[in-house]
Amino acid sequence: MSRKSCPIMKRFSVLLLLLVPHLMAQTESALSYEQARQAVLTAEEELMTGGHTYLNTEEAKADDIFMQYKLGELAQGFRNAEQNAAAMHFFKAKQLIDRSGVFRFLQKMPKGAVLHLHNSASVSSKWVVKNMSYMPGMLRCTTDKGRSVLTFRRAPKEHECQSQYVRVSDERRSSIDPLVYDQNFERLINLYTPVPELEYPTITKVWDRFQDMFDTFGDAIRYLPAFRAYHWQMLEELYNDNVMYAEIRSSFKPLYDASGRTFSRERTIQEFYALNEKFVRLHPDFLGIKLIYAVYRGHDVDKISESFEEFRQLHKAFPNFVVGFDLVGQEDNGKPLYALLPALRDLPPTAHFFLHAGETNWFGASTDINLLDALLLNSTRIGHGYALAKHPILLNAVKTRQIAVEVSPISNQVLHLVWDMRNHPGAQYMALDVPLVICNDDPGFWNAKGLSYDFYYAIMSLAPNNAGLRVLKSLVWNSVRYSLLTEEEQKRAYQILELTWSRFIDKVLQGSVF
Structure with a gap:
């Protein structure tokens, strides 16, 4: 049977017409089986995150080095499931990750910004x-x-x-x-x-324990000396992990001192601001932080209305520092966004929503429908967006409107949404080039530090086996692109990032990274 009459090739021609429209002008006989096969693989690679990211000659050499380590670790995991960190729960994989060459690379790699981090769980427990x-x-x-x-x-x-x-x-x-x-x-x-x-054993068990820890620890970091020491350490851990900027979610709870005095929420923000200013002065290549006011979604509408009005006043007082509003807590047990719409009216034109939405395994419930309301409320980014893959119209809207999904792989795993990270919907978002940024959520509460552990799962589990520096570079640049840095701040961020990235590539080629 000739190739032109082969039924397989006829089916491939239909596939190519559907998936690779630019090949429509070529006839079935013009493509061999191997050419048709490669055309689809190439089209998929170009579609995914990083598909159009350019690597210069030096970056391409660094990518070759990185891929030797990545493919070696994946091959080892394929041969021995007990060594396959990319498929294991973080608590079981952490010791393997700590010894990983890929992880050492990621630790030293400039990672841009972290855009979803809760302050009261941001510092390592040790x-x-x-x-x-x-x-x-x-x-x-x-x-x-x-x-x-x-x-x-x-x-x-x-x-x-x-x-x-x-x-x-x-x-x-x-x-x-x-x-x-x-x-x-x-x-x-x-x-x-x-x-x-x-x-x-259940999502209820882990969430109950998780939320208890906030209640256990929350009042301690409101003590003024502890607040200052803790948040300075937060900045140190980010900086030491080669993160250059962060957008921090905080409830701005009133602080107190040794004499028993308590202070206003505005004083809390002033303390954040002072720490930020001092840290940036001492670390000129760190761009600092901005704050997102985070309110517990379990409150009644009147309480959330009161908090939202307070946010409006705080944003007015600190317009380029308190930049956004969010609702936090377990979505499955909290009030849906639709029920809270009366409390979320009149967002100032200079402020933004950064709403948690779709942090659930349910389909067609109020929790995943939060994704729809988050989009209708014009949320600037979507927190987690785990259920977004089940809503093709919303997924297309996110991609069309360039609304970044804040993907926090380890958080989703620890909090019982997924066990094998290769099944995380972030893999689908990456394959479709949905705007996404890699975040760490609450690293201090699960034995992590900084952002590198989440990047490990992003490149080893969410990305395909053959994905390397192009995907990593795209994710790093996304973190600046989808941030709330002003145009001038963003320009400076890219300048610093280009410089630190170039130096990093030089170190890889010199052999001082692995």
Whole structure:
């Protein structure tokens, strides 16, 4: 049978006409089987994230080096599932990732910006234990549900504690082994377990524990000296992981000091601003942070209306610093956006919504329909957007309107949406070149630090096996493109990024990265 009459080739011609329109002018007989096959693969590669990103000669050489490590690790994982970090739960894979050549590359790679990060879970838990828990005056008490509360003040109504307050320093001193005490203390603010499938068998279990940790830790970082130390460390960890800018979600809860005085939310923002200004002065290649006011979505409409009005006033006072508004908390248990529309009216023209939407496995429920309302509310970016792949019209709207999806792979895995990261819908978004940025969400609560771990899963699990530096470069540049940096700030960001990226490529070629 000749190729021209082969039924397979006829079916391939139809496929090519559907998927690769620019080949329509070529007849079936003009293409061999191999040419037709390669045409489809090439078309897919050009369609995906990074498909049109240009690599110069030096970058192409660096890509060849990177791909040796990537393909080597993937091949090892293919041969031995117990070594396949790309398919494993982060809690089980972290030790493998820490030893990975790909991870070392990503740690030293400029990563641009992180655009979805909650301040109260942004710092590594080990730093909190070694530093904040040793600050003079830290107290611990227990609620009637057995949850610990960490604080630097005695305020029973604030903490809902039923037990007496005890000094953490006294507990540590009277423990049999201070090292064991510190390990147990860290579990108060870290979800890590070697057996997540046993300790968190359902999404309810892990979310209950996750939200408890915010309540455990929240009052401690409102203590003014702790607030300053903690958020300085947040900036240090981002900077040391080669992140140059961040948009931080925060509830701006009032701070207090050792004398018992409490301060306004405006003072909280002023403290953020002062820390940011000082850090940028000391690190000129760091562009700083901007803030997104995050309000618990479980509140009633009147409470959210009150918070939204407060946001309007804070944005007016700090127009280029408090730039957006979001609703946070478990979407499945919170009020849908549609029910909260009366509270979200009259967004200032200079402000933006950055709404969590579709952080769910449900299909056709109020949670994933939040995606529709987020788009109708003109959200500048979509937080998580995990369920977006199930809504083709909304997916097309996101792509057409260039609304970036804030993809946080490890968060979605730890919080029970996906086990094998290769099944994460971010892979589909990447394949279709849907605008996306890689984010870390709450790294301090799951034994991570910075953004490199999420980038690891992005390139090893979400991206296809043959994807390398073009995809990484596109994701890094996306983080600046879809940020709320002003035009002038963005221009400077690209200048710094071009310089640091070029230096990084030189180091790769010199052999000083791996």
